[in-house]
Amino acid sequence: MIPHNTPGNVLEVRDLTKLFSRPRTSLFRPPEAVTAVHRVSFSLPRGSVVGLVGETGSGKTTLGRLIMRLIEPTSGSILFNGTDLAKIRGKALRSLRKHFQMVFQDPYSSLNPRMTVREMVEEPFLVHGIHPRPDAREKTLGELMLRVGLDPGDLDRLPKEFSGGGRQRIGIARAIALNPDFLVADEPISSLDVSIQAQIVNLFARLNQEDGMTMLFISHDLSVVSYLSDFVLILYRGMNVESGPTQEVFRNPQHPYTRLLIASVPGWEEGIQNAHGTKRVLGTAAETGPSPPLCPFSHRCPERMEICLKEPPPVRVERVPPVPTMAGMPAWPRETACHLTFPDMQTSGDPTSNSPKGSFE
Numbered sequence: 478m479i480p481h482n483t484p485g486n487v488l489e490v491r492d493l494t495k496l497f498s499r500p501r502t503s504l505f506r507p508p509e510a511v512t513a514v515h516r517v518s519f520s521l522p523r524g525s526v527v528g529l530v531g532e533t534g535s536g537k538t539t540l541g542r543l544i545m546r547l548i549e550p551t552s553g554s555i556l557f558n559g560t561d562l563a564k565i566r567g568k569a570l571r572s573l574r575k576h577f578q579m580v581f582q583d584p585y586s587s588l589n590p591r592m593t594v595r596e597m598v599e600e601p602f603l604v605h606g607i608h609p610r611p612d613a614r615e616k617t618l619g620e621l622m623l624r625v626g627l628d629p630g631d632l633d634r635l636p637k638e639f640s641g642g643g644r645q646r647i648g649i650a651r652a653i654a655l656n657p658d659f660l661v662a663d664e665p666i667s668s669l670d671v672s673i674q675a676q677i678v679n680l681f682a683r684l685n686q687e688d689g690m691t692m693l694f695i696s697h698d699l700s701v702v703s704y705l706s707d708f709v710l711i712l713y714r715g716m717n718v719e720s721g722p723t724q725e726v727f728r729n730p731q732h733p734y735t736r737l738l739i740a741s742v743p744g745w746e747e748g749i750q751n752a753h754g755t756k757r758v759l760g761t762a763a764e765t766g767p768s769p770p771l772c773p774f775s776h777r778c779p780e781r782m783e784i785c786l787k788e789p790p791p792v793r794v795e796r797v798p799p800v801p802t803m804a805g806m807p808a809w810p811r812e813t814a815c816h817l818t819f820p821d822m823q824t825s826g827d828p829t830s831n832s833p834k835g836s837f838e
């Protein structure tokens with residue numbers, strides 16, 4: 478496997494796992510565990526955008542929250558400049574926090590309705606004792622407002638005076654105030670009006686291309702991920718089913734789930750390898766069927782074989798040629814977790830399958 482610790486990575490996530498327990502349904506039975514994230518590894522090259530894609534319930538938010546250290550991992554490590562974030566706590570964690578920030582899905586609930594824009598955007602400076610002189614702070618706040626497309630004259634307004642897009646811009650200003658090393662954006666456009674989504678996507682593109690901001694961009698919108706991200710990681714019920722350079726993965730998807738996702742995007746049918754031509758919009762990753770380490774997609778997979786229900790999918794790792802537009806960025810391996818990618822190990826036909834080959838339930 479190509480190591481994920483190449484110099485130039487802002488963050489390296491290794492074997493990250495998070496189990497949640499469901500509420501007990503009986504006094505006599507132990508609480509059931511839900512695998513929200515299963516042994517996920519990837520790196521975040523400096524200056525890149527990594528897109529994290531998957532249906533609702535696939536573990537995207539959990540992975541983002543683990544990286545932000547808002548929740549504790551069950552196992553695995555998150556290396557930030559050589560420090561394992563999964564192990565640090567208290568003061569050490571608070572002082573590292575300024576280096577990574579999050580933009581939340583819902584700009585309505587993530588902003589304090591009683592605080593002015595000024596109070597919200599200057600809070601990170603005050604917490605970390607940066608720009609203590611009021612005149613210097615005022616200049617920085619004005620520049621920040623312009624950077625996210627807001628008018629510095631709006632600093633003394635309340636969030637309720639802004640549209641959804643305006644509120645998300647405030648959330649972004651707050652997140653980038655201290656020039657963090659990376660940003661986790663968790664579905665930052667999904668609660669916005671379609672008419673303003675493109676403006677916010679373009680703001681993220683500008684922050685990356687002009688300011689070199691590194692991002693983990695979480696979305697279930699493949700078109701946006703294709704536009705914004707250099708690398709993509711596709712999650713299904715907590716498992717990294719396929720990952721690699723975005724255009725490579727979208728042009729030539731290997732995993733049946735990736736093919737399903739791509740087939741669900743209107744206008745993407747042409748020019749991609751779509752064995753089944755099945756259309757389906759992104760829905761919810763149902764919690765039925767096997768859990769990782771077995772293939773969690775097996776109950777929906779039209780390619781399922783006998784081995785798929787018995788053995789965890791092997792991970793095929795390919796080294797792909799560097800993309801010219803990503804000169805200077807560490808290589809990202811192309812990975813696929815599926816028995817199909819190892820034809821020698823397969824046995825044909827699943828006698829328990831009741832879904833005809835070539836269709837989805």
Ligand SMILES: Nc1ncnc2c1ncn2[C@@H]1O[C@H](COP(=O)(O)OP(=O)(O)O)[C@@H](O)[C@H]1O
Pocket residue numbers: 497498499511512513531532533534535536537538539540764
């Ligand atoms: N605090 C929690 N307690 C129990 N289960 C949780 C908790 N948070 C998330 N989950 C479960 O983990 C899985 C992944 O959830 P989530 O990360 O929110 O997915 P996504 O963001 O892709 O929609 C789901 O099955 C969800 O029900």
Ligand code: SF4
Pocket residue numbers: 732733734772773774775776778779780781782785790814815816817
């Ligand atoms: S491992 Fe088997 S069931 Fe899972 S996606 Fe691949 S072929 Fe389908």
Ligand SMILES: [Mg+2]
Pocket residue numbers: 537538539664
């Ligand atoms: Mg989510």
